[in-house]
Amino acid sequence: MSTDKITFLLNWHATPYHAPIFLAQAKGFYKEEGIQVAILEPNDPSDVTEIIGSGKVDMGAKAMIHTIAGSARGFPIESIGTLMDEPFTGVVYLEGSGITTDFRSLKGKKIGYVGEFGKIQIDELTAHFGMAPSDYQAVRVGMNVSDAIKRGEIDAGIGLENVQMVELEEWCKEQGRPPSDVKMLRIDELAELGCCCFCSILYIANKPFLSSHPEKARAFMRAIKKATDYLFTSPREAWEDYKLVKKTMTSAVNEKIFERSFVYMSRDCANVPRDWQKVTSYCKRLGVVPATFKPNMSNSFLSWQLAEQDDAGAEEKQRAIQGYQMQVAKRGEGILGGFEPELGAGVGVGVKRAELVA
Amino acid sequence: MSTDKITFLLNWHATPYHAPIFLAQAKGFYKEEGIQVAILEPNDPSDVTEIIGSGKVDMGAKAMIHTIAGSARGFPIESIGTLMDEPFTGVVYLEGSGITTDFRSLKGKKIGYVGEFGKIQIDELTAHFGMAPSDYQAVRVGMNVSDAIKRGEIDAGIGLENVQMVELEEWCKEQGRPPSDVKMLRIDELAELGCCCFCSILYIANKPFLSSHPEKARAFMRAIKKATDYLFTSPREAWEDYKLVKKTMTSAVNEKIFERSFVYMSRDCANVPRDWQKVTSYCKRLGVVPATFKPNMSNSFLSWQLAEQDDAGAEEKQRAIQGYQMQVAKRGEGILGGFEPELGAGVGVGVKRAELVA
Numbered sequence: 001m002s003t004d005k006i007t008f009l010l011n012w013h014a015t016p017y018h019a020p021i022f023l024a025q026a027k028g029f030y031k032e033e034g035i036q037v038a039i040l041e042p043n044d045p046s047d048v049t050e051i052i053g054s055g056k057v058d059m060g061a062k063a064m065i066h067t068i069a070g071s072a073r074g075f076p077i078e079s080i081g082t083l084m085d086e087p088f089t090g091v092v093y094l095e096g097s098g099i100t101t102d103f104r105s106l107k108g109k110k111i112g113y114v115g116e117f118g119k120i121q122i123d124e125l126t127a128h129f130g131m132a133p134s135d136y137q138a139v140r141v142g143m144n145v146s147d148a149i150k151r152g153e154i155d156a157g158i159g160l161e162n163v164q165m166v167e168l169e170e171w172c173k174e175q176g177r178p179p180s181d182v183k184m185l186r187i188d189e190l191a192e193l194g195c196c197c198f199c200s201i202l203y204i205a206n207k208p209f210l211s212s213h214p215e216k217a218r219a220f221m222r223a224i225k226k227a228t229d230y231l232f233t234s235p236r237e238a239w240e241d242y243k244l245v246k247k248t249m250t251s252a253v254n255e256k257i258f259e260r261s262f263v264y265m266s267r268d269c270a271n272v273p274r275d276w277q278k279v280t281s282y283c284k285r286l287g288v289v290p291a292t293f294k295p296n297m298s299n300s301f302l303s304w305q306l307a308e309q310d311d312a313g314a315e316e317k318q319r320a321i322q323g324y325q326m327q328v329a330k331r332g333e334g335i336l337g338g339f340e341p342e343l344g345a346g347v348g349v350g351v352k353r354a355e356l357v358a
Numbered sequence: 359m360s361t362d363k364i365t366f367l368l369n370w371h372a373t374p375y376h377a378p379i380f381l382a383q384a385k386g387f388y389k390e391e392g393i394q395v396a397i398l399e400p401n402d403p404s405d406v407t408e409i410i411g412s413g414k415v416d417m418g419a420k421a422m423i424h425t426i427a428g429s430a431r432g433f434p435i436e437s438i439g440t441l442m443d444e445p446f447t448g449v450v451y452l453e454g455s456g457i458t459t460d461f462r463s464l465k466g467k468k469i470g471y472v473g474e475f476g477k478i479q480i481d482e483l484t485a486h487f488g489m490a491p492s493d494y495q496a497v498r499v500g501m502n503v504s505d506a507i508k509r510g511e512i513d514a515g516i517g518l519e520n521v522q523m524v525e526l527e528e529w530c531k532e533q534g535r536p537p538s539d540v541k542m543l544r545i546d547e548l549a550e551l552g553c554c555c556f557c558s559i560l561y562i563a564n565k566p567f568l569s570s571h572p573e574k575a576r577a578f579m580r581a582i583k584k585a586t587d588y589l590f591t592s593p594r595e596a597w598e599d600y601k602l603v604k605k606t607m608t609s610a611v612n613e614k615i616f617e618r619s620f621v622y623m624s625r626d627c628a629n630v631p632r633d634w635q636k637v638t639s640y641c642k643r644l645g646v647v648p649a650t651f652k653p654n655m656s657n658s659f660l661s662w663q664l665a666e667q668d669d670a671g672a673e674e675k676q677r678a679i680q681g682y683q684m685q686v687a688k689r690g691e692g693i694l695g696g697f698e699p700e701l702g703a704g705v706g707v708g709v710k711r712a713e714l715v716a
Contacts, residue, residue, distance in 0.1 A: 007409060074359040
């Protein structure tokens with residue numbers, strides 16, 4: 001006996017930035033669009049592209065670099081939208097660990113990584129900085145990057161500015177340490193990528209599923225767009241709704257992660273072609289895809305006007321986001337306290353993108 | 359491209375009683391048995407039998423009553439073992455809610471239930487007590503039974519003695535109320551079932567998966583048995599290991615749930631034929647399966663000696679467990695504090711079952 005339910009596998013345990021996926025359920029948007037969605041959570045993020053690629057699960061969420069690498073390995077997966085754009089990603093460490101802003105300070109250190117690509121990225125950087133992969137000790141820690149740093153099992157670990165850094169900042173506060181003790185060596189800066197889009201979190205699907213159920217995929221994305229609009233129109237109410245349906249959200253650290261994730265959330269939920277070009281090139285440089293690789297993404301399942309690409313302001317946008325995030329960290333509050341992202345002229349930060357779409 | 363990974367969907371978000379499933383991963387037992395397992399968590403427990411039945415996921419965990427009902431609806435699922443035996447299940451309420459040990463006190467109350475079967479069970483009891491289903495208000499609350507009671511949205515809800523009661527007891531302590539304010543009307547007693555085996559949590563699998571991969575199912579259960587043995591031999595270390603791989607376990611309430619779940623954990627991981635007979639009859643009485651229904655379970659995937667069935671001591675066993683649980687609740691510690699279940703003569707509680715197997 002078959003089921004009409006779309007199975008959707010998150011890239012990580014439920015996290016504040018997954019809000020649109022849960023809100024679409026809680027607010028009845030999936031139902032309005034005539035679909036039923038079973039949201040599943042993994043216990044090993046490295047399972048996700050393989051399970052979706054093999055068709056065991058229909059859809060899910062995954063970072064761009066993994067979506068590209070999974071396709072290159074023969075798993076038929078395609079991105080049909082974006083959940084979160086370019087969250088700052090890098091080597092997260094604590095003041096006093098002996099690590100500095102100089103990448104070479106990682107020599108002799110234990111660096112934690114989630115799956116295999118974090119290690120591939122660091123290994124590639126070692127050559128760039130006159131080191132070898134053997135100059136540091138890579139420790140696969142899966143979903144436990146922050147905890148492994150807290151326990152002193154690793155000196156640093158690969159993580160996101162809006163997740164692992166926040167977890168460590170809150171822990172520092174508990175320890176009586178300033179949250180500014182948490183630092184990041186940004187991979188985009190070290191690798192001269194111009195953005196952290198390799199870590200953009202995408203909506204992905206099994207390709208045979210897309211071929212046989214294109215209307216389900218379109219309905220799913222319409223529901224997600226409604227939930228995203230609600231998130232931006234009423235962030236406080238949206239956060240309360242999310243906490244009601246997902247009790248693990250009810251914690252001080254998750255509230256902070258919600259606030260720090262807000263600026264990265266995709267407004268139009270679309271794949272950004274410029275970012276795909278950059279990350280495809282980066283993946284070729286890393287040797288994880290062949291030179292002939294074509295981006296496995298499409299915006300054809302989105303039925304609304306997409307934001308215009310604003311190539312010129314990309315760096316300015318990055319700086320504006322960084323500035324806003326530092327303010328949020330310093331003030332101890334963000335969108336939930338009414339502190340909204342400021343808009344630089346022509347910069348595609350948060351609200352600006354929405355205006356382009358509206 | 360296919361995957362060799364077995365997908366395994368929990369019946370609920372990760373909970374302390376899922377320890378063997380996670381320990382088998384953490385201790386490398388799946389790997390030793392030559393299998394890879396992707397542990398997935400649902401966000402709606404009502405999805406589980408449908409998703410496994412449709413073959414979208416290979417295996418999982420589910421309560422006996424749902425496993426039987428899912429099969430009766432045409433989803434080809436089979437139980438191949440037991441994770442947790444007969445946890446006390448019933449209508450959980452707080453002192454002062456107006457509910458008493460008399461079932462009829464539920465009249466006019468709002469009763470929360472998880473999926474549809476809790477409501478079916480309560481509805482059946484209403485007739486028994488001279489009431490109608492319309493005499494109470496049923497509220498479907500999914501995974502949020504305890505929270506809905508805390509928020510006052512429902513007067514009572516269907517839950518487990520070792521999970522929802524513990525959550526409410528810990529909340530009562532925070533509120534300055536005695537934990538003994540948390541009460542339960544046990545469904546097994548009200549319905550004169552003789553055990554709460556309808557709520558035993560089983561290892562289940564998609565039947566076509568079992569037919570095509572019997573060796574994988576056997577290997578899975580061997581790994582689970584190793585993890586279970588480890589849990590009983592070294593409960594403190596096992597709990598530490600579980601917390602390391604699943605950070606949501608690190609909370610005071612989950613530690614208490616671990617201690618209160620310990621006595622229910624199946625030692626030999628086997629289906630109990632007596633319990634299956636009882637619950638099949640109960641399901642016929644509830645009208646959820648036809649009179650011709652045959653139990654969809656097998657112990658043929660287990661390759662060790664199973665505990666002997668001890669029919670005579672069943673009631674005594676229930677009383678012994680209840681006594682132990684009350685002691686654990688009162689002392690505020692259980693197996694982690696070195697307080698082990700006591701053994702009545704001939705009673706199959708905890709350690710006794712293991713002795714029968716060894």
